[in-house]
Amino acid sequence: MEQSLFRLLCLCAGLLSLFFLAPVDFTIDLPRHIVLLDAVFGLCALALYWQARRGRYLLKSLLFCYLVDLSLCWFGVNGSQGSIPFFYFTGFVYALIFFRGRERWGCLAFALADIALLLGLEYLHPELVLGYPGTTPRLIDALVAIGLNGASCTIMLWSLLSSYDREHRDLKTANADLRRSIAERVEAEQSLRQNRELLHAIIDGTSDSIYAKDAQGRYILVNSAAAQLTGKSVEEILGRDDGFLFPAEEARQLRELDREIMRTGAVCQPEHQLTSGSGQSVVVHATKGPLRDGDGQVVGVFGISRDVTDSRRVEEEIRLLNAELDLRVTERTLRLEAAIKEQESFCYSVSHDLRAPLRHINSYSAILMEECAEQLPAQGLDYLERIRSSSRSMGQLIDDLLELSKIGRSQMLPSSVDLSEMSWKICRRLQNVEPERQVEFQVASNLVVHGDRVLLHRALVNLLDNAWKYTKTRGAARIEVGREGEGDQAVFFVRDNGVGFDMAYRDKLFGAFQRLHGPEYEGTGIGLATVKRIVKRHGGRVWAEGALDEGATIYFTLPGASSRMTPGALVGLPGSPRIELQASR
Numbered sequence: 001m002e003q004s005l006f007r008l009l010c011l012c013a014g015l016l017s018l019f020f021l022a023p024v025d026f027t028i029d030l031p032r033h034i035v036l037l038d039a040v041f042g043l044c045a046l047a048l049y050w051q052a053r054r055g056r057y058l059l060k061s062l063l064f065c066y067l068v069d070l071s072l073c074w075f076g077v078n079g080s081q082g083s084i085p086f087f088y089f090t091g092f093v094y095a096l097i098f099f100r101g102r103e104r105w106g107c108l109a110f111a112l113a114d115i116a117l118l119l120g121l122e123y124l125h126p127e128l129v130l131g132y133p134g135t136t137p138r139l140i141d142a143l144v145a146i147g148l149n150g151a152s153c154t155i156m157l158w159s160l161l162s163s164y165d166r167e168h169r170d171l172k173t174a175n176a177d178l179r180r181s182i183a184e185r186v187e188a189e190q191s192l193r194q195n196r197e198l199l200h201a202i203i204d205g206t207s208d209s210i211y212a213k214d215a216q217g218r219y220i221l222v223n224s225a226a227a228q229l230t231g232k233s234v235e236e237i238l239g240r241d242d243g244f245l246f247p248a249e250e251a252r253q254l255r256e257l258d259r260e261i262m263r264t265g266a267v268c269q270p271e272h273q274l275t276s277g278s279g280q281s282v283v284v285h286a287t288k289g290p291l292r293d294g295d296g297q298v299v300g301v302f303g304i305s306r307d308v309t310d311s312r313r314v315e316e317e318i319r320l321l322n323a324e325l326d327l328r329v330t331e332r333t334l335r336l337e338a339a340i341k342e343q344e345s346f347c348y349s350v351s352h353d354l355r356a357p358l359r360h361i362n363s364y365s366a367i368l369m370e371e372c373a374e375q376l377p378a379q380g381l382d383y384l385e386r387i388r389s390s391s392r393s394m395g396q397l398i399d400d401l402l403e404l405s406k407i408g409r410s411q412m413l414p415s416s417v418d419l420s421e422m423s424w425k426i427c428r429r430l431q432n433v434e435p436e437r438q439v440e441f442q443v444a445s446n447l448v449v450h451g452d453r454v455l456l457h458r459a460l461v462n463l464l465d466n467a468w469k470y471t472k473t474r475g476a477a478r479i480e481v482g483r484e485g486e487g488d489q490a491v492f493f494v495r496d497n498g499v500g501f502d503m504a505y506r507d508k509l510f511g512a513f514q515r516l517h518g519p520e521y522e523g524t525g526i527g528l529a530t531v532k533r534i535v536k537r538h539g540g541r542v543w544a545e546g547a548l549d550e551g552a553t554i555y556f557t558l559p560g561a562s563s564r565m566t567p568g569a570l571v572g573l574p575g576s577p578r579i580e581l582q583a584s585r
Contacts, residue, residue: 003052003057005097005155005156006052006057006059006062007049007052007053008155009062009152009155009156010045010046010048010049010052010062011045011046011049012151012152012155013041013042013045013062013066013152014042014043014044014045014046014049015042015046016042016148017038017039017041017042017045018038018039018042018043018046019042022035022038022039022042033072034073037069037072037073038069038073040069041065041066041069044065045062045065048061048062048065059099060107063107063111066090067110067111067114070114071114071118090152090153093152093153093156093157097156203221203223204223204224205224206223206225207225207306208225208304208305208306209223209225209226209229209284209303209304209305209306209307210222210223210225210226210303210304211223211226211302211303211305212291212300212301212302212303213241213258213291213300213301213302213303214299214300215262215298215299215300216241217241217242217255217258218239218240218241219237219238219239219240219241220238220239220300221302222234222237222238226305228277229276229277229282229284229305229307230245230246230276230277231276231277231278232244232245232277241255242254242255246274246275247275250272250273250274250275253272254272257270257288258288258301261288261289261290261301262290262298262300262301265290265298266289266290267287267288267289267290268287268288268289269285269286269287269288270286270288271283271284271285271286271308272284272286272305282307282309283307283308283309283312284305284306284307284308285305285306285308286303286304286305286306287303287304287305288301288302288303289301289302289303290302358391358394361387361388361391362388362391362392365384365387365388365391366388368384369381369384369385369388412451412452412455412537413452413453413454414450414451414452415450415451415452415453416448416449416450417448417449417450417451417452417453417456418446418447418448419447419448419449419456419460419481419492420443420444420445420446420447420448420481422456422457422460423443423447423460423464423481424443426460426461426464427441427443427464427479430464430465430468437472437477438475438476438477439468439471439477439478439479440476440477440478440479441479441480441481442478442479442480442481442482443480443481443482444481444482444483447481447482447483447492449492449558450558450559451538451558452537452538455534455537455538456534456538456558458530458534459530459531459534459535459556460481460494462527462528462530462531463494463527463531463554464479464481464494465527466494466527466528466554467479467494467495467496467498467552469498470496470498470499470500470552471496471497471498471499472498473498473499474497474498477496477497477498478496478497479494479495479496480493480494480495480496481493481494481495482495488559490557490558491555491556491557492555492556492557492558493553493554493555493556494553494554495551495552495553495554496551496552496553497550497551498551498552499548499549500546500547500548500549500550500551500552501544501546501547501548501552502547502548503545503546503547506543506544506545506546509528509544510528510529510531510532510542510544528544528554531554531556535556535557535558538558538559539558539559540556540557540558540559541556541557542554542555542556542557543555543556
């Protein structure tokens, strides 16, 4: 601390004397020798700073230069009535900080003797004292003296207190570290003792056989499980070899394996068929490795063995059951394939059988409408129109059922599919069908996925048809196709501002024949069930959110969605409606 503080004081004293104190004294018209003394003191202070930078700390030299400068300037700046006495306080503080023992009191005595001598000379020869040229220079000199003196003392006291605080913190930290080290050592010793006791308890309490042998094959560690396996006590086994515990051939195989482990130093996991103490044959799965001393030399073998006789018997039973199960699965697969083919034949047969009477109903009802319309009353015509409408609905239902059944059987041909382009074409088709409707389409650009183009087109057709259907009562309808998120986390959606639905019935929304709206909205209840099956075949999921009279949003995920996004462009359709292609959110 004293070294850094000494360098700081030397540097500050030199710079302030040369560039502040001397110019101020010159400005207030003090005697020129005072200005020269201040400059010489500044140079001496800088020289001492340079020596300190080189490792030589001349503490007494700085105090001597300081006192000499004060003594020579005493009579030139009004003596005891001027500013010089203020600087002695700095010298006293300097002596108290930088010196110890006798040196400290000697320096203080020297400084006191110097000021006493100057006071005595001033008392005996007052004519030697030169006064200030005026009141203003005196005031300026006093302010400068007080400021410099206060700054110097502040620097030294601040450095001293900072050093004290730092040493105090270091001491507290050292004491805390020492207490912590002692506590950790005590805790480590207790933990070591507990671990030793715990290790013995675990070794003796485990159901696996744990043992260790020396280089001659004699047992030096055996737990209770190993003793129970061999039918001997721990005391009987210690110091004996495998020839004492097992038949000759089994003992020979064990000794050969132990010698190989000690030679190679490798850990192995063999299985042995041994004769237990009760005379039964058991299968033992062991983990064996070399036992090393503190120098790393192999001095024996350790082992952990487990009786796996029951496990091997169960594994054999499981293998036989698996073989039987594979046979049953093969048989059931064949039956399932036959049932699927039979179902396909049935679907086509039912479709053909149902379509024939429907065609007859439609044909004869059309003939009635054309040839007998004038002979039928208004109510009869209404009934006839209802028959035709119902037959058309039933025909559509048959088509939807066949389409739904095909989705699960059709072969998928994955490729890169641009849902944006596909949605745009469907929207154009819808608008061309009913050009009088005012609908705003918003289709995000670059909705690229990896999937079956035909199935995904069918899903989008159903979703957009639904949105088109349920927004027909809106004067300013809006249908949006977009995406939320990026990459594998991307979620696609089709949103509309139509009639919406009650969220309490959202679980029924994707079931076949489940309709949440009345006959004023045509449909068979198959569309969203088809969408769900298509999305599931692509490994995704589908769900819906909405509210009554506030629109609905159908969300779905498709693995392999591209994260490529580019700003979209506005593409207008003929007439007032428009399709907007924009970047996905």
